[in-house]
């Protein structure tokens with residue numbers, strides 16, 4: 246009897262494979278993010294994917310879309326209610342409190358990068374598992390730190406050559422917001438018939454959500470209603486003015502946008518989103534978002550700890566780079582060989598070269614030299630080392646500079662040392678050319 250064909254499996258709806266074709270883009274985004282974070286003195290933090298569900302209920306908000314509709318939550322085998330993190334700020338503050346980071350020099354500057362989960366309606370740029378990296382500066386109330394976060398955000402997109410605008414607003418602190426909500430609720434009630442069904446429900450529980458609803462009727466209601474900036478107290482207004490002045494100082498491309506109220510409850514004062522330049526507001530899928538959350542640590546059982554941060558979405562940024570020809574990093578060396586003896590020696594050579602920090606590609610299972618050189622070309626290796634039968638006997642190895650087309654014979658015992666010198670010289674040359682603007 247024939248064996249039944251096994252079932253084939255597909256991705257779960259809303260999930261996405263990051264395929265090798267995206268490698269160059271992802272690598273560029275990740276490396277740019279890490280370099281930026283480290284150059285501004287941010288330390289890496291990694292919190293677990295699973296957290297107590299209540300952590301998000303208490304921080305992101307019971308009536309937020311994330312908590313009401315989008316969390317992957319379940320009861321674990323021990324009976325605890327846990328959720329796969331939908332965002333990174335609340336877990337980081339949990340960790341800050343739990344590990345007594347308040348005793349360290351403030352602000353504590355942290356950065357992170359990893360997967361997050363929201364049971365969202367999937368489409369291009371919106372997934373149920375997505376990746377964010379973010380920067381959080383915890384323990385400082387001065388508006389100059391808001392400017393630092395905005396500066397980093399802007400610098401990141403400048404480095405990648407993605408034109409953006411930072412849509413900025415102030416949510417005030419809870420007292421300002423309470424006054425605004427009352428005024429807005431009264432106004433929106435008078436326009437109830439224009440609201441979508443979701444927003445009719447939001448009118449009572451969470452009227453702020455009407456402001457960032459994408460439905461046309463709700464947008465009309467929101468744009469002609471009261472604005473939160475007109476309800477800010479003196480302290481919140483001064484803070485906001487300072488942030489904008491600092492942004493002007495470093496030419497951050499911001500746009501005042503009263504509709505940026507954000508979908509997470511913990512925000513206070515400065516709030517912002519990163520929008521790709523030239524996209525219609527209705528089609529907007531923000532590339533990033535952030536703001537101050539001065540009350541979050543206290544809400545989670547810690548001491549009063551003002552803080553601000555931003556998170557940027559990798560998938561959406563990657564989509565913005567899709568038409569770019571991003572060069573993968575060239576391997577330093579390709580090793581080609583002929584014959585079993587040479588092949589054996591190559592293993593040791595690869596070990597020695599990679600141990601010295603060089604990147605090495607090979608096709609040791611192939612025996613045809615022409616095929617191997619074709620692969621070396623395809624991989625755009627800077628140098629090719631060729632070890633044939635003659636070289637084995639002479640204890641030499643051939644080094645070919647692929648850009649110059651020049652070849653030289655090296656003493657096999659000195660090969661690693663000599664190749665390292667060539668690779669380093671190549672690095673210096675590329676750096677000089679870049680600095681002189683002759684190459685990218």
Ligand code: HAM
Pocket residue numbers: 331332333334363365370371372373374375376377379380381530531532533534535536537538553554555556557558559560561
């Ligand atoms: P958020 O605006 O909810 O903020 O998310 C930040 C970014 O994550 C979005 O701008 C977007 O690029 C990306 N993102 C969100 N949901 C999805 C999705 N379903 N698919 C693909 N990308 C998505 C936060 O999460 C806050 N924790 C940001 C923050 C940090 N505030 C202060 N510090």
